[in-house]
Amino acid sequence: MDALTIALVGNPNCGKTALFNQLTGARQKVANYAGVTVERKEGVFHAPSGRKVQVLDLPGTYSLEAMGPDEIITRDICLGRRPGETMPDLIVCVADATNLRLHLRFVLEVKRLGRPMILALNMMDAAKKRGIWIDTARMEAELGVKIIETIAVKAEGTAALVAHLDSNIAPHVPEVKESGDLHTDVRRILDASVVMPQRTSLIDDRLDGILLNPFLGIPILVAIMFVVFQAVFTWAAPAQDFIEASMTWLGVFVTQTLPDGLLKSFIADALIGGLGSVIVFLPQIIILFFFILILEESGYLPRAAFLLDHLMSKAGLTGRSFIPLLSSHACAIPGIMATRSIHDVRDRITTILIAPLMTCSARIPVYTLLIAAFVPERSVWGFVSLQGLVLFGMYIIGIAGGLTVSLVMSAFRHDKSEHPLIMELPSYRMPHAKNLAIGLGERAMIFMRRITGIIFTANTLLWVTTTFPGKPEGATGPAIDYSLAGMIGHLMEPIFAPIGFNWQICVALIPGLAAREVAVSAMGTVYAVSGSDDAAVADQLGHLISSQWSLATALSLMAWYVFAPQCLSTLAVIRRETNSWKMVGITAGYLFTLAYIFAFLTYQIVSRLS
Numbered sequence: 307m308d309a310l311t312i313a314l315v316g317n318p319n320c321g322k323t324a325l326f327n328q329l330t331g332a333r334q335k336v337a338n339y340a341g342v343t344v345e346r347k348e349g350v351f352h353a354p355s356g357r358k359v360q361v362l363d364l365p366g367t368y369s370l371e372a373m374g375p376d377e378i379i380t381r382d383i384c385l386g387r388r389p390g391e392t393m394p395d396l397i398v399c400v401a402d403a404t405n406l407r408l409h410l411r412f413v414l415e416v417k418r419l420g421r422p423m424i425l426a427l428n429m430m431d432a433a434k435k436r437g438i439w440i441d442t443a444r445m446e447a448e449l450g451v452k453i454i455e456t457i458a459v460k461a462e463g464t465a466a467l468v469a470h471l472d473s474n475i476a477p478h479v480p481e482v483k484e485s486g487d488l489h490t491d492v493r494r495i496l497d498a499s500v501v502m503p504q505r506t507s508l509i510d511d512r513l514d515g516i517l518l519n520p521f522l523g524i525p526i527l528v529a530i531m532f533v534v535f536q537a538v539f540t541w542a543a544p545a546q547d548f549i550e551a552s553m554t555w556l557g558v559f560v561t562q563t564l565p566d567g568l569l570k571s572f573i574a575d576a577l578i579g580g581l582g583s584v585i586v587f588l589p590q591i592i593i594l595f596f597f598i599l600i601l602e603e604s605g606y607l608p609r610a611a612f613l614l615d616h617l618m619s620k621a622g623l624t625g626r627s628f629i630p631l632l633s634s635h636a637c638a639i640p641g642i643m644a645t646r647s648i649h650d651v652r653d654r655i656t657t658i659l660i661a662p663l664m665t666c667s668a669r670i671p672v673y674t675l676l677i678a679a680f681v682p683e684r685s686v687w688g689f690v691s692l693q694g695l696v697l698f699g700m701y702i703i704g705i706a707g708g709l710t711v712s713l714v715m716s717a718f719r720h721d722k723s724e725h726p727l728i729m730e731l732p733s734y735r736m737p738h739a740k741n742l743a744i745g746l747g748e749r750a751m752i753f754m755r756r757i758t759g760i761i762f763t764a765n766t767l768l769w770v771t772t773t774f775p776g777k778p779e780g781a782t783g784p785a786i787d788y789s790l791a792g793m794i795g796h797l798m799e800p801i802f803a804p805i806g807f808n809w810q811i812c813v814a815l816i817p818g819l820a821a822r823e824v825a826v827s828a829m830g831t832v833y834a835v836s837g838s839d840d841a842a843v844a845d846q847l848g849h850l851i852s853s854q855w856s857l858a859t860a861l862s863l864m865a866w867y868v869f870a871p872q873c874l875s876t877l878a879v880i881r882r883e884t885n886s887w888k889m890v891g892i893t894a895g896y897l898f899t900l901a902y903i904f905a906f907l908t909y910q911i912v913s914r915l916s
């Protein structure tokens with residue numbers, strides 16, 4: 307059988323990407339709010355007969371008739387008018403069975419394109435649970451389009467769709483016999499084929515009554531975030547202790563078994579000392595994402611946007627900036643890409659400029675290393691972990707910093723018009739354990755890939771520059787002082803002395819430009835190389851800095867990391883999304899300036915006080 311090309315189209319949040327992932331085994335981002343997919347994605351799978359099916363996942367759109375950029379792209383792809391894009395043999399229109407009044411309208415618009423299509427009636431599990439009864443055969447007759455029921459989040463939920471794609475049934479162009487008025491046609495089809503329960507969304511209404519309550523909403527939001535950061539410290543501790551102990555054991559093992567020399571130094575200092583000091587943060591990252599994924603899947607996040615809209619518009623942002631800024635807490639890169647859904651250019655630029663201020667997961671190793679080293683492990687008011695509280699504070703400082711920058715930018719604006727937030731609130735949904743597991747696996751993989759990729763590379767280069775040139779004959783100081791990195795560190799020291807950074811930190815900041823966690827692995831290596839007669843030093847970075855640094859230095863470094871744009875990929879994505887080197891210059895310039903100013907103030911104030 308010939309290969310088949312299909313395109314998944316539909317309203318936002320109907321499950322296109324979930325379907326795409328289920329069919330092709332891909333791991334594209336899925337979440338319970340509109341506008342998750344911002345870029346077309348292609349995948350392939352082989353149906354049981356061996357037929358090759360090429361699948362295209364597209365961003366959701368509410369209509370094909372409006373003239374927005376997303377609508378035009380989707381329509382052009384369906385019609386094969388987009389240059390460089392092959393026309394799909396079959397359009398698979400995806401609709402949410404629990405929200406047919408809205409979604410059928412889109413189906414009718416797609417039908418008007420006059421291309422071969424079928425309808426994937428998705429979320430059938432959720433529809434059944436809500437007591438929505440659908441006579442699919444009748445709907446198929448009324449609509450004139452082949453309908454296949456799917457449950458995109460279950461493996462067997464797409465079997466019927468795959469079987470259909472695998473069959474020899476020629477793609478069918480539906481006949482258009484509608485009255486022309488979409489609203490009337492949707493009503494006719496629904497009346498004929500769907501029986502709605504008396505109250506479809508009792509649970510949603512009840513939950514919204516509490517979670518969106520004008521008095522309770524914000525306190526509940528703050529409480530949720532607070533619990534998340536508490537958990538990051540308290541739950542992760544046992545796993546972290548275990549990883550730390552394993553690293554220590556490994557360090558001792560290597561020092562005792564390998565002969566002295568470069569290989570031993572590389573393994574002990576760069577690998578165990580450097581990478582080992584980052585890997586201990588895996589449990590914390592997994593726990594943070596466990597909560598983020600639950601919030602994403604449950605449908606709570608757009609409600610948080612709704613709650614914060616007022617506050618954000620006061621700071622010169624729109625509610626539309628919420629999801630990009632929220633994604634930036636995982637990583638600024640997808641966050642900046644998500645700003646494509648902000649149509650107002652200035653709102654978009656403001657959001658891009660402040661996205662790097664949101665506390666991304668790459669900062670977790672830096673913050674938690676310093677917090678664990680300097681904040682005592684005790685509880686306040688009996689039950690709150692002080693360390694968790696400080697971490698929570700770091701997130702708040704990042705957000706407050708971003709809002710302040712946006713406020714300052716909006717003061718320079720002439721056009722003060724506000725755009726009201728129009729946003730669909732999705733139904734609440736119980737997160738699937740399997741989806742959660744996949745999502746967490748994915749995050750763990752990303753973290754491990756960074757360790758074996760960018761962190762490993764930067765760290766190896768650092769090890770080379772800290773090892774060579776070697777110590778000259780008869781020299782008395784530690785070898786690292788004579789190395790290239792040591793010399794650069796000492797040269798930089800005067801510039802960073804006013805903010806309290808010693809030369810080891812200066813050395814770590816350079817490879818740390820590549821990515822934030824690199825600074826932690828780099829410090830691991832620098833300290834390991836400096837004290838190479840004692841290998842156990844390598845995996846005790848936290849203990850080491852707590853005894854060697856002042857509190858002022860630690861806090862100053864944390865302040866630096868709130869602002870400093872120490873991430874080349876973020877700058878690269880800003881260049882790509884704004885198509886302007888000037889914007890990259892502005893972002894990097896203003897962030898480094900703020901970083902220096904705040905680190906300076908922190909260091910000077912704290913060292914006077916303590």
Ligand SMILES: Nc1nc2c(ncn2[C@@H]2O[C@H](COP(=O)(O)OP(=O)(O)OP(=O)(O)O)[C@@H](O)[C@H]2O)c(=O)[nH]1
Nearest residue numbers: 319320321322323324337341342343366429457458
């Ligand atoms: N219960 C249930 N949930 C589903 C089903 N299909 C998708 N979901 C959930 O619905 C939400 C939206 O799914 P996505 O695949 O991200 O939706 P999308 O159509 O790609 O959305 P955009 O990319 O924003 O256009 C996610 O929370 C999915 O887990 C289904 O068949 N049943």
Ligand SMILES: [Mg+2]
Nearest residue numbers: 322323342343
């Ligand atoms: Mg999607």
